[in-house]
Amino acid sequence: MIGAAIFSAFWFGIMTAISPCPLATNIAAISFIGRKAGQHSHVLGSGFLYALGRTLAYVALGSIITLGTLNSSEISRFLQQYMNEALGPTMIVLGLVLLGWVGSGASLNLGTVALQERAGRGGVLWALPIGIIFALSFCPVSAGLFFGGLLPLALQQHSWLLLPAAYGIGTALPVIIFAFIMAFASAYLSRAFNRLARIERWMRYLTGTAFILAGIYYSITHIYGVNI
Amino acid sequence: MEKSRKILTRLLLAFVLISIGFAFGRHSVKNSSLPVAESSAKGSYVNVYYMHSTFRCETCNTIEAMTRALLDKDYAAELADGRVKWLEVDFQEEKLLAEKFSVVSSCVVVALMADGEVVDFKRLDEVWTLMQKADQFNRYISDAVNLMLRQQGEKT
Numbered sequence: 299m300i301g302a303a304i305f306s307a308f309w310f311g312i313m314t315a316i317s318p319c320p321l322a323t324n325i326a327a328i329s330f331i332g333r334k335a336g337q338h339s340h341v342l343g344s345g346f347l348y349a350l351g352r353t354l355a356y357v358a359l360g361s362i363i364t365l366g367t368l369n370s371s372e373i374s375r376f377l378q379q380y381m382n383e384a385l386g387p388t389m390i391v392l393g394l395v396l397l398g399w400v401g402s403g404a405s406l407n408l409g410t411v412a413l414q415e416r417a418g419r420g421g422v423l424w425a426l427p428i429g430i431i432f433a434l435s436f437c438p439v440s441a442g443l444f445f446g447g448l449l450p451l452a453l454q455q456h457s458w459l460l461l462p463a464a465y466g467i468g469t470a471l472p473v474i475i476f477a478f479i480m481a482f483a484s485a486y487l488s489r490a491f492n493r494l495a496r497i498e499r500w501m502r503y504l505t506g507t508a509f510i511l512a513g514i515y516y517s518i519t520h521i522y523g524v525n526i
Numbered sequence: 527m528e529k530s531r532k533i534l535t536r537l538l539l540a541f542v543l544i545s546i547g548f549a550f551g552r553h554s555v556k557n558s559s560l561p562v563a564e565s566s567a568k569g570s571y572v573n574v575y576y577m578h579s580t581f582r583c584e585t586c587n588t589i590e591a592m593t594r595a596l597l598d599k600d601y602a603a604e605l606a607d608g609r610v611k612w613l614e615v616d617f618q619e620e621k622l623l624a625e626k627f628s629v630v631s632s633c634v635v636v637a638l639m640a641d642g643e644v645v646d647f648k649r650l651d652e653v654w655t656l657m658q659k660a661d662q663f664n665r666y667i668s669d670a671v672n673l674m675l676r677q678q679g680e681k682t
Contacts, residue, residue: 317585318585369628371624371628371630372625374629375618378618379618399535437583438579438585438586439585442630442632442651443654445631446631446651446654446655447652447654450651517545520581521548521549521552522548525581525582
């Protein structure tokens with residue numbers, strides 16, 4: 299019985315990931331995980347930490363709600379309203395940091411030199427908080443399936459750990475698979491044409507640009523209320 | 527190149543700051559003028575709400591269209607004589623109604639009404655997991671509407 303429930307939770311996660319509504323964050327995540335095309339350990343590590351971040355967020359949220367600490371509907375409406383509004387500006391700033399355009403500038407002291415250096419090196423640990431932030435930025439589909447589908451199932455099965463974890467892995471898996479395919483295919487092509495360094499530089503630009511475009515999209519749709 | 531990079535960075539950061547300010551401003555206006563949630567119609571009837579967030583997604587629109595199509599097909603007479611009413615509500619705007627129904631995301635709510643007050647309701651969250659199975663989806667909605675119509679019949 300618990301096996302069927304775990305599969306359902308995992309399937310809810312897959313359904314969330316492949317629905318159109320989190321597409322912008324998924325594209326940003328794919329480019330982020332796969333951007334160091336030539337470093338397999340980096341791509342694998344980023345993918346693992348991104349999935350871990352999503353899983354931790356859902357397990358923590360599921361635990362807080364199933365233990366009765368917070369009201370499920372209130373926290374769902376709060377996250378849908380405020381996380382999505384915060385996500386747009388956050389992603390634009392993250393995109394600028396990933397491009398190395400802010401972080402150490404004298405004009406805007408948003409971070410330290412170390413921050414920019416870490417961004418430039420593409421610190422693998424960044425995937426963890428990105429996974430957490432993206433998981434908590436609920437769109438209608440993820441909120442419906444997590445709060446309306448998964449949590450009642452978790453309560454029924456008394457499983458506040460396994461089911462939210464299966465859901466988290468389900469939401470991350472399609473993203474990770476696409477990121478791996480993109481990274482390893484581009485690494486193969488760049489080695490074949492002896493252009494690895496150039497490909498990695500372009501991947502970094504692509505990632506920063508994806509974050510900025512996704513951030514603009516989220517700002518327009520969730521802050522300014524324009525449905526695109 | 528360096529100059530255009532700096533201009534673009536400043537434009538994007540300005541957009542970030544304006545967006546943050548706009549979000550704060552919007553919430554302060556909204557919080558001071560909460561809209562009235564319920565209708566003032568007299569008598570007993572059944573409200574079928576499609577509750578959605580301000581941001582409309584493709585899947586949400588499909589759920590709304592499936593529900594509306596079912597009502598048009600199977601409850602045309604009830605819609606015409608006012609025993610069933612269809613309402614589309616933004617739950618991020620109508621916060622009182624969202625609290626009353628404990629809404630977690632876009633969903634369908636079937637409510638028995640008496641003189642504009644909610645007497646009983648069923649929140650249908652499983653629309654998300656049933657939407658791929660049209661027969662089960664329609665039965666799920668119909669069961670809730672029929673239950674409320676039976677209660678409405680007992681009241682009148």
